[in-house]
Amino acid sequence: MRRENMAIGGEPDGYKGLSVQPAGLRLADREGFVGTAMLAPAIIYVIALVGVPFFLAIALSLSDATVGNPSIHHFVGLANFISVIHEAAFAFALRNSLIITAATLVLLTILTIIQVEILARDFVGKRIAEILLILPWAMPVALAAVGWLWLLDSEYSPIDWILRAVGLLGPRTPLGPANNLYYLGREWLGLGAVVVINVWRTLPLSTIIVLAGRTAIPHELFEQAQLDGAGYFRTLFRITLPALAILLTVAILFTVLVIFGDLTVVALTTRGGPGYATEILPYWAYLKGIQGGALSQGAAIALFLFPVLLAVSIVALRMAYRREGL
Amino acid sequence: MAALEVRGLVKQFGDFTALKGISLATMQGEFLTIVGPSGCGKTTLMRLIAGLEKPTSGDVLLDGNVITPLPPRARNIAMVFQSYALYPHMSVSENIAFPLKARGVNRPEREQLIRWAAGVLGIERLLRRRPARLSGGEKQKVALARAIVRKPSLFIFDEPLSSLDAQVRAVARAELRQLHGRTGVTTIYVTHDQVEAVGLGDRVAVMQAGTLQQIGVPQQLYYEPANTFVASFIGTPPMNLLPRGDVILGFRPEHIVPRATLPTSADVATFDIRVTRTEFLGAEWIVYGTVNGTFGDAKVLCRLQHDAIGGLKAGDTRQFAVARSLLRFFDKDTGLRLPAPSNSTKSGAVAQR
Amino acid sequence: MRTSFPRNLGFFVGLVLLCMFAIFPALWMAITAFKQNGDLYNPINNPFLFNLPPTLSHIEFLFTNTNYPIFLWNSFVIGVLVVAITLVLAVPAAYSLARLMGHWGERSSIAIFLVYLIPPTLLFIPLYEIVTMLGAANTIWSLVLVYPTITVPFCTWLMLSFFRSIPREVEEAALTDGWSRVGVFFRVALPLAVPGITTCIVFAFALSLSDYVYAAVFVSSTISRTVSAGVPTELIRGDIYYWQALMAATAIVGIPLAVVYGLLFDRLVKGFQVDLPRSAKG
Numbered sequence: 018m019r020r021e022n023m024a025i026g027g028e029p030d031g032y033k034g035l036s037v038q039p040a041g042l043r044l045a046d047r048e049g050f051v052g053t054a055m056l057a058p059a060i061i062y063v064i065a066l067v068g069v070p071f072f073l074a075i076a077l078s079l080s081d082a083t084v085g086n087p088s089i090h091h092f093v094g095l096a097n098f099i100s101v102i103h104e105a106a107f108a109f110a111l112r113n114s115l116i117i118t119a120a121t122l123v124l125l126t127i128l129t130i131i132q133v134e135i136l137a138r139d140f141v142g143k144r145i146a147e148i149l150l151i152l153p154w155a156m157p158v159a160l161a162a163v164g165w166l167w168l169l170d171s172e173y174s175p176i177d178w179i180l181r182a183v184g185l186l187g188p189r190t191p192l193g194p195a196n197n198l199y200y201l202g203r204e205w206l207g208l209g210a211v212v213v214i215n216v217w218r219t220l221p222l223s224t225i226i227v228l229a230g231r232t233a234i235p236h237e238l239f240e241q242a243q244l245d246g247a248g249y250f251r252t253l254f255r256i257t258l259p260a261l262a263i264l265l266t267v268a269i270l271f272t273v274l275v276i277f278g279d280l281t282v283v284a285l286t287t288r289g290g291p292g293y294a295t296e297i298l299p300y301w302a303y304l305k306g307i308q309g310g311a312l313s314q315g316a317a318i319a320l321f322l323f324p325v326l327l328a329v330s331i332v333a334l335r336m337a338y339r340r341e342g343l
Numbered sequence: 344m345a346a347l348e349v350r351g352l353v354k355q356f357g358d359f360t361a362l363k364g365i366s367l368a369t370m371q372g373e374f375l376t377i378v379g380p381s382g383c384g385k386t387t388l389m390r391l392i393a394g395l396e397k398p399t400s401g402d403v404l405l406d407g408n409v410i411t412p413l414p415p416r417a418r419n420i421a422m423v424f425q426s427y428a429l430y431p432h433m434s435v436s437e438n439i440a441f442p443l444k445a446r447g448v449n450r451p452e453r454e455q456l457i458r459w460a461a462g463v464l465g466i467e468r469l470l471r472r473r474p475a476r477l478s479g480g481e482k483q484k485v486a487l488a489r490a491i492v493r494k495p496s497l498f499i500f501d502e503p504l505s506s507l508d509a510q511v512r513a514v515a516r517a518e519l520r521q522l523h524g525r526t527g528v529t530t531i532y533v534t535h536d537q538v539e540a541v542g543l544g545d546r547v548a549v550m551q552a553g554t555l556q557q558i559g560v561p562q563q564l565y566y567e568p569a570n571t572f573v574a575s576f577i578g579t580p581p582m583n584l585l586p587r588g589d590v591i592l593g594f595r596p597e598h599i600v601p602r603a604t605l606p607t608s609a610d611v612a613t614f615d616i617r618v619t620r621t622e623f624l625g626a627e628w629i630v631y632g633t634v635n636g637t638f639g640d641a642k643v644l645c646r647l648q649h650d651a652i653g654g655l656k657a658g659d660t661r662q663f664a665v666a667r668s669l670l671r672f673f674d675k676d677t678g679l680r681l682p683a684p685s686n687s688t689k690s691g692a693v694a695q696r
Numbered sequence: 697m698r699t700s701f702p703r704n705l706g707f708f709v710g711l712v713l714l715c716m717f718a719i720f721p722a723l724w725m726a727i728t729a730f731k732q733n734g735d736l737y738n739p740i741n742n743p744f745l746f747n748l749p750p751t752l753s754h755i756e757f758l759f760t761n762t763n764y765p766i767f768l769w770n771s772f773v774i775g776v777l778v779v780a781i782t783l784v785l786a787v788p789a790a791y792s793l794a795r796l797m798g799h800w801g802e803r804s805s806i807a808i809f810l811v812y813l814i815p816p817t818l819l820f821i822p823l824y825e826i827v828t829m830l831g832a833a834n835t836i837w838s839l840v841l842v843y844p845t846i847t848v849p850f851c852t853w854l855m856l857s858f859f860r861s862i863p864r865e866v867e868e869a870a871l872t873d874g875w876s877r878v879g880v881f882f883r884v885a886l887p888l889a890v891p892g893i894t895t896c897i898v899f900a901f902a903l904s905l906s907d908y909v910y911a912a913v914f915v916s917s918t919i920s921r922t923v924s925a926g927v928p929t930e931l932i933r934g935d936i937y938y939w940q941a942l943m944a945a946t947a948i949v950g951i952p953l954a955v956v957y958g959l960l961f962d963r964l965v966k967g968f969q970v971d972l973p974r975s976a977k978g
Contacts, residue, residue, distance in 0.1 A: 052796025055788035066845045073822035148958025149715045155957035156950035157906035159924040164721045175743040229968035278815020281908040299817035316821045337806035416874040428869035432887045445874030
């Protein structure tokens with residue numbers, strides 16, 4: 018390129034400026050190519066190890082594969098699904114998966130709103146509070162489940178000790194006459210325990226999601242409400258919650274995905290018992306497919322999860338993108 | 344020959360057409376300002392020239408060579424962003440060194456060039472600092488040093504003064520023009536402030552809604568606007584525009600004076616104006632009024648020297664006049680400038696009883 | 697905002713209750729770990745007090761008489777490898793989505809997070825088949841291979857918000873200064889995203905620690921188990937649970953993780969904050 022000799026003064030002798038790169042694009046300039054090249058490995062990996070297994074799951078469920086003979090050679094159509102539905106455990110597993118998820122969501126919503134309101138404020142020691150409140154999510158599920166197993170032990174639970182100490186448990190008490198509540202050995206107590214554990218461990222993530230939206234509400238809105246004479250609860254219900262509605266829904270939907278598909282808590286606490294009382298779909302899939310060796314049946318059971326997960330994901334995506342104005 | 348030229352540049356973002364076919368050419372070494380309201384496409388135009396976006400159609404030429412397909416780094420254009428875009432993780436001297444490193448300039452030469460560029464801008468003592476610890480004016484100087492160290496063919500400034508406060512802005516403006524005078528590099532300066540644009544530029548280009556409305560020296564835009572948009576955009580206060588029939592009549596606020604102050608023989612158009620408000624600004628008065636009759640209560644603004652005010656106050660009705668040679672005519676529908684009607688007997692019809 | 701006393705009281709009561717709810721299990725874990733048998737297994741004793749002096753014997757037992765150290769080591773090795781794989785895959789992917797894939801790329805944040813949320817229980821059976829076919833079953837490699845399906849989406853999501861927060865103009869200045877897009881990635885974007893990358897390292901490590909399904913299904917031999925799979929199964933001899941050692945095992949991993957996550961709390965909130973859409977200004 019021709020260029021005028023721009024003599025600014027004081028520059029090193031003969032400095033005519035930087036040489037211009039040869040015309041034409043190098044590969045590193047093509048943004049389309051670079052973008053695809055940077056994204057491709059991750060996408061390929063996810064397709065290979067998420068997409069492919071998904072279709073494999075469908076294929077498995079339509080075959081008669083077992084742990085001993087895991088190849089997918091014979092197709093048996095919907096036989097696996099049919100036989101699974103007819104088992105006694107199925108009704109329990111389906112019912113429990115739904116109940117546990119629903120109950121978890123209700124409790125979670127209430128507690129999330131409270132926790133978000135608290136964390137929206139600044140206060141001394143907030144850092145410490147954040148560490149404490151995030152612990153249930155930070156702790157690996159299996160280890161947390163073991164901890165709850167001990168916390169709800171049928172002989173040595175400290176909760177029972179407290180209940181006994183205040184006179185609610187033991188002979189001639191409302192929760193008695195036994196000295197202990199068999200949290201993990203009773204149907205409804207077991208389900209309740211699983212719900213509590215689920216709420217406990219999903220509350221932090223749900224809080225974080227909703228908090229992201231809470232901090233975005235301009236504080237002028239609250240000041241205006243104060244000037245208008247609105248009390249705490251009116252502000253909460255008329256201003257805060259509507260503004261958070263979408264993110265709260267997203268948080269709830271995400272929680273469904275986490276809870277509905279989780280087997281760890283049940284596997285390590287109630288083990289689906291007593292009988293099938295606290296059986297859930299994912300755990301049953303594990304019992305049948307891996308422990309029992311009937312891979313194809315396990316896959317079929319796990320696939321019952323899919324419609325719910327898909328529906329929830331679609332709704333979550335639409336809500337989240339609506340928020341982003343798309 | 345033209346330093347920078349754009350031909351028929353069109354840029355579409357989905358359904359939205361940001362640029363509808365812009366063609367202009369700069370002269371070697373000139374300081375061209377591009378001005379327009381926000382959303383007019385001026386920043387998009389800059390980004391196309393710099394290579395940060397690809398045009399939907401059209402070409403960009405630099406020194407006669409087509410540079411449209413080239414990436415930004417091959418264009419030898421230096422751009423100074425509104426936010427200065429200094430690299431926050433590097434010191435001032437590393438910021439200035441960055442383009443040199445990209446071209447493989449060796450260390451001793453780099454050091455020399457950095458010292459030189461810093462010297463031109465007077466920021467030698469800032470070389471070790473990080474951008475976070477610089478004031479707005481200092482950041483701008485670093486951005487300029489980073490730009491000149493490359494000796495580019497073209498400078499582009501994208502609203503570089505809007506983040507400075509008013510006092511600093513005036514000084515920075517003068518310094519920018521000085522720098523231009525010293526380096527002689529063709530400069531394109533984008534702003535939304537028409538006062539700045541008119542004050543700084545050798546030539547001014549006015550843009551609106553993706554099209555180039557007019558380009559010319561500031562006086563041309565001020566006295567001979569090409570359409571009603573330019574007429575009302577350039578100049579503070581803007582040109583008075585009065586609709587009358589098929590035509591829009593235009594005249595500058597300082598060109599309308601009380602009839603009595605002009606000699607009786609002057610070739611003028613007259614208007615009966617009812618004064619609604621007067622404002623005293625020290626060196627002059629601003630008189631707000633409405634024109635009666637066929638102009639249908641159109642609002643009018645006059646700037647009067649204080650000796651011409653003649654005791655005018657709100658509520659008065661007085662006859663005002665504009666020298667006919669200072670009248671401008673625009674088409675009512677298109678807004679385009681029309682030649683003055685040649686038949687001078689029409690003057691009677693223009694005036695108002 | 698001036699707040700009334702009842703409101704302040706409500707605030708503190710709520711805060712304390714929620715904090716207690718969150719850490720009660722961990723507190724109980726920590727206390728149990730140091731309790732002597734005679735103290736712990738006495739239902740009359742106040743469980744929250746040390747009626748007999750606390751002891752380190754259970755922790756000693758944990759580290760000398762169980763496979764816990766092996767589990768820790770396995771988890772560590774897997775964690776490091778998974779972090780490396782994750783960074784290589786997720787960081788460039790996030791940059792591409794943030795800057796090079798146009799409008800939808802920038803907005804893909806939530807969709808990516810959803811991939812992260814796909815439950816392992818949906819895919820663990822076919823993955824078990826795949827892993828067996830590859831001959832990796834019962835080794836740590838099965839987990840090294842599969843864990844990035846969890847960590848890569850999560851870290852891509854996290855880095856996406858970091859890259860989006862780098863001002864575009866800084867990168868564009870680098871482009872006009874003479875670097876190609878690749879050069880800008882290495883010289884401007886990466887250095888400015890270092891806080892995000894450290895957060896990714898932490899989370900990738902923690903996520904690989906916290907999985908149970910894959911760890912329990914793919915690996916059955918003790919020497920290759922991770923902490924999450926090994927602790928619930930191995931510290932039980934017949935019907936006897938060595939509770940103190942068990943609780944120590946869970947607390948040793950769980951509590952530091954909580955501290956680290958807690959310190960990164962704000963980064964996580966930021967990951968869910970969407971910045972305002974850029975207007976297509978002229």
